[in-house]
Amino acid sequence: MKRSLVLFFGLILLLGFSPAVHAADPIEIALLYPLTGPLADPGSRAKAACDVAAEIINGSYDLPGIPFAKTQGIPNKGGAKIVLKYYDTQGSPEVGKAETERLLQEGKAKLIIGAYQSSVTKPSSFVAERQKFPYLCAESSSAALTERGLKYFFRVAPTDYHDTVMFFQFLDDMKKEGKKVSKIAMVYEKTEFGFHANEEVKKAVAKSNGAYQIVADIPYEFKATDVNAEVLKVKAAQPDVVLHATQFSEMMLFAKAYESLGVKVPANLSFCGGYQNPVFAKELGKTVENYMGSCTFAEDFIAKKAQLKVLNDMFKAKVKSNLDGVAMEALTAVFVAADAFNRAKDLSPDAVRDALATTELQIATLPGKGVKFDESGQNIWIDSTMSQVVGGDYKVVWPAEWATAKTVWPMKP
Amino acid sequence: MDTTIFLQLIVSGLLIGFVFSLIAVGLTLIWGVMDILNFAHGDFLMLAMFSSFLMFANLGLDPLLSLPIVVALLFMVGLLTFRWVIRPVLGYPGLIALLATFGLSIFIRNLVLFFVGPNYRVINQSILAGKNFSILGLHFSLSQTMSAIGCVLITSAVYLLIARTKFGRSLRATSLDKDTALLMGINTNRVFALTFGLGAACVGFAGGMLSNFYPIFPEVGLNFAIMSFVIVALGGFGNISGAFLAGIFVGLVENVGGFLIGPEFKYTLVFVLYLIVISIRPKGLFGW
Numbered sequence: 056m057k058r059s060l061v062l063f064f065g066l067i068l069l070l071g072f073s074p075a076v077h078a079a080d081p082i083e084i085a086l087l088y089p090l091t092g093p094l095a096d097p098g099s100r101a102k103a104a105c106d107v108a109a110e111i112i113n114g115s116y117d118l119p120g121i122p123f124a125k126t127q128g129i130p131n132k133g134g135a136k137i138v139l140k141y142y143d144t145q146g147s148p149e150v151g152k153a154e155t156e157r158l159l160q161e162g163k164a165k166l167i168i169g170a171y172q173s174s175v176t177k178p179s180s181f182v183a184e185r186q187k188f189p190y191l192c193a194e195s196s197s198a199a200l201t202e203r204g205l206k207y208f209f210r211v212a213p214t215d216y217h218d219t220v221m222f223f224q225f226l227d228d229m230k231k232e233g234k235k236v237s238k239i240a241m242v243y244e245k246t247e248f249g250f251h252a253n254e255e256v257k258k259a260v261a262k263s264n265g266a267y268q269i270v271a272d273i274p275y276e277f278k279a280t281d282v283n284a285e286v287l288k289v290k291a292a293q294p295d296v297v298l299h300a301t302q303f304s305e306m307m308l309f310a311k312a313y314e315s316l317g318v319k320v321p322a323n324l325s326f327c328g329g330y331q332n333p334v335f336a337k338e339l340g341k342t343v344e345n346y347m348g349s350c351t352f353a354e355d356f357i358a359k360k361a362q363l364k365v366l367n368d369m370f371k372a373k374v375k376s377n378l379d380g381v382a383m384e385a386l387t388a389v390f391v392a393a394d395a396f397n398r399a400k401d402l403s404p405d406a407v408r409d410a411l412a413t414t415e416l417q418i419a420t421l422p423g424k425g426v427k428f429d430e431s432g433q434n435i436w437i438d439s440t441m442s443q444v445v446g447g448d449y450k451v452v453w454p455a456e457w458a459t460a461k462t463v464w465p466m467k468p
Numbered sequence: 469m470d471t472t473i474f475l476q477l478i479v480s481g482l483l484i485g486f487v488f489s490l491i492a493v494g495l496t497l498i499w500g501v502m503d504i505l506n507f508a509h510g511d512f513l514m515l516a517m518f519s520s521f522l523m524f525a526n527l528g529l530d531p532l533l534s535l536p537i538v539v540a541l542l543f544m545v546g547l548l549t550f551r552w553v554i555r556p557v558l559g560y561p562g563l564i565a566l567l568a569t570f571g572l573s574i575f576i577r578n579l580v581l582f583f584v585g586p587n588y589r590v591i592n593q594s595i596l597a598g599k600n601f602s603i604l605g606l607h608f609s610l611s612q613t614m615s616a617i618g619c620v621l622i623t624s625a626v627y628l629l630i631a632r633t634k635f636g637r638s639l640r641a642t643s644l645d646k647d648t649a650l651l652m653g654i655n656t657n658r659v660f661a662l663t664f665g666l667g668a669a670c671v672g673f674a675g676g677m678l679s680n681f682y683p684i685f686p687e688v689g690l691n692f693a694i695m696s697f698v699i700v701a702l703g704g705f706g707n708i709s710g711a712f713l714a715g716i717f718v719g720l721v722e723n724v725g726g727f728l729i730g731p732e733f734k735y736t737l738v739f740v741l742y743l744i745v746i747s748i749r750p751k752g753l754f755g756w
Contacts, residue, residue, distance in 0.1 A: 091577075280692060291473055315608070334588050342598060376587075
């Protein structure tokens with residue numbers, strides 16, 4: 056009896072300390088997203104995309120061009136699984152900041168991903184920076200976020216600066232094709248996102264040596280109930296192109312107001328935001344036909360990179376609609392986190408931060424080579440493309456290497 | 469400024485103002501009779517919009533055809549709110565009822581978020597959707613025009629109901645002095661319940677019509693609720709014609725003022741005017 060007991064406990068001890076049998080502790084990532092409030096829709100889409108990424112990293116999939124798909128878990132960390140824990144910012148900078156403080160106090164997460172809105176990312180990343188904790192921003196576009204000299208802040212998405220550069224290169228091309236493009240109306244929400252998009256456009260116009268002029272500068276209240284006054288301002292200015300930095304709810308109001316008030320502008324271009332939500336193109340039909348905007352994912356990309364279909368199908372099973380640029384950026388961020396964990400010498404905040412800083416992740420989820428951060432923490436391997444709504448679908452129309460359709464200019468009435 | 473644009477601003481202000489008016493009428497009715505500010509009013513609007521959408525998506529019912537059902541549904545929501553949330557706290561300090569409706573607002577919003585999800589919904593294939601017309605160079609959206617006409621008709625009907633009918637007299641009596649009304653044989657609890665139902669039905673009509681041209685999502689009511697609180701205070705708490713006129717006033721200030729001074733200031737303008745009015749006339753423009 057005594058011998059059996061000794062053998063039994065010996066076996067338990069052996070199993071307990073054997074590295075082959077002892078499962079690696081899961082690695083927790085804290086995700087800050089607006090899961091309730093006016094931006095619960097894009098927040099939930101980002102959540103679904105992150106869940107897809109975690110499923111792929113933790114499972115085994117045959118997806119060429121997608122790192123960590125074949126292996127299970129994080130290879131260099133004993134196959135540790137990724138665990139995602141979500142914190143609801145409610146779309147509010149104050150709540151986002153408080154949730155960041157809470158998750159840091161909990162002390163379980165090894166990295167923060169968030170927070171969709173630039174206005175929430177800004178204060179929450181300051182909290183993380185103060186505590187020297189790595190913060191990976193997936194999709195916030197305000198260029199100012201990576202101009203603050205933070206050491207623990209990194210961003211996957213292109214910024215309003217990149218989108219603005221792309222817009223003006225596109226407009227230059229349109230000019231070369233003989234289109235009349237000089238008068239620009241800028242319509243933007245009064246948020247971090249809108250203000251910085253507007254600043255970038257103003258800088259680009261100033262650099263154009265008179266080739267472009269801003270004929271209407273129209274900021275408006277986020278969560279507006281009615282945008283007729285704004286649209287009539289656009290009408291009075293008679294621009295050649297209107298640029299929008301607008302979330303979904305207002306973007307829909309604008310589109311309907313342009314239509315009902317008979318405002319015809321040759322081109323309507325959007326920074327990331329409401330335009331990218333697939334509901335916009337699918338449900339608004341002819342109202343938004345030929346609207347254009349920056350995009351880091353369109354269904355067209357699937358034709359160029361077949362593995363994206365699997366990701367899109369997995370995402371679609373969760374939210375019943377296709378991936379969009381914002382969701383794809385969130386998905387990519389989880390892979391960037393996995394790569395950093397894999398290369399980090401340990402999982403301390405400084406080690407993870409250092410690993411992020413030396414990221415060179417080739418991944419086929421976004422246009423461009425993948426993810427590599429410059430000294431400011433901005434991804435310099437990402438490209439943005441221009442899509443246009445054609446028959447209820449987003450078609451990539453620019454640049455030529457990604458284009459699957461020809462630009463319709465002016466928009467069809 | 470171009471005359472056409474100025475007239476278009478007036479038209480746009482009136483069209484949205486009429487919708488604001490009806491939403492505010494529902495709110496002011498409840499306040500006038502019961503001295504309760506219903507914080508869940510915006511969520512009732514959202515429930516109406518979602519009801520309209522769900523009947524459209526699942527039964528193929530056009531929002532115009534499902535409107536009577538939506539109004540009846542919201543009337544029931546109002547009755548049940550009174551029965552389960554308001555009646556138990558009647559007789560206690562007013563703050564309790566106010567907090568109860570605040571809690572109800574959060575509950576409704578999160579319930580919808582849980583069951584229906586946060587996604588934006590759009591009804592873009594209804595009888596009214598996407599149809600526009602022009603008169604003398606002025607552009608009109610059919611859905612907004614019909615909504616405005618409907619809201620004017622319903623507001624007038626509510627006004628007549630209160631001014632000309634026996635129920636209206638009992639409602640006014642209860643509003644003036646609940647205890648005396650009770651002594652006169654008026655079933656005040658019934659009046660309260662019907663008032664809550666009627667207030668919710670008003671916002672139900674507005675929500676049903678808004679669903680034709682407005683995105684539908686769990687937070688949509690908040691945007692309108694804040695505006696309707698301002699309208700009710702501007703028009704005078706409990707004053708139906710006051711809420712109607714204040715709604716139009718706010719619609720016009722938003723549009724004309726927003727255009728002239730800058731769209732970024734249009735809500736600032738509304739709130740500045742509100743502050744000026746309540747500092748001069750604390751009971752609102754038409755309050756007594």
